[in-house]
Amino acid sequence: MSAQMSPTHIEHIGIAVKDLDQAIALYEKLLGTPCYAVEEVADQKVRTAFFRVGQTKIELLASTAPDGPVGKFITQRGEGIHHIAFAVEDVSAALHAAQEQGVQLIDAVPRQGAEGLAIGFLHPRSTMGVLTEFCSSRGKSA
Secondary structure (H helix, E strand, O other): OOHHHOOOEEEEEEEEOOOHHHHHHHHHHHHOOOOOEEEEEHHHOEEEEEEEEOOEEEEEEEEOOOOOHHHHHHHHHOOEEEEEEEEOOOHHHHHHHHHHOOOOEOOOOOEEOHHHOEEEEEOHHHOOOOOEEEEEOOOOOO
């Protein structure tokens, strides 16, 4: 693996849900910890809720529109694990390195994600069917 793609840890695991409030209540019981943030990412047509489990976060994702990425995912596959996100030092460099290795990108350049992170997705066709995200506080697009 390229040094630019070397993740430091699993940043979060994204779980697609139909009802965010219901999912928050369930995960607060399951994890024994409160949700620490709820945020809407308008350009991705999604509301998110976050839980911290050690160094990793759980991100619940509820679509705000049926034609949004999470809405389409739920229609096709139902609720469940949507993606895994790896923390990298520089998401721009990680995306570039992945593309150089023949990985199909969804995002050629980083975009703004929840919690102010720069994010970029790799296409599941190139990652054994798993939607994979790189995220960092660096490498944000202008």
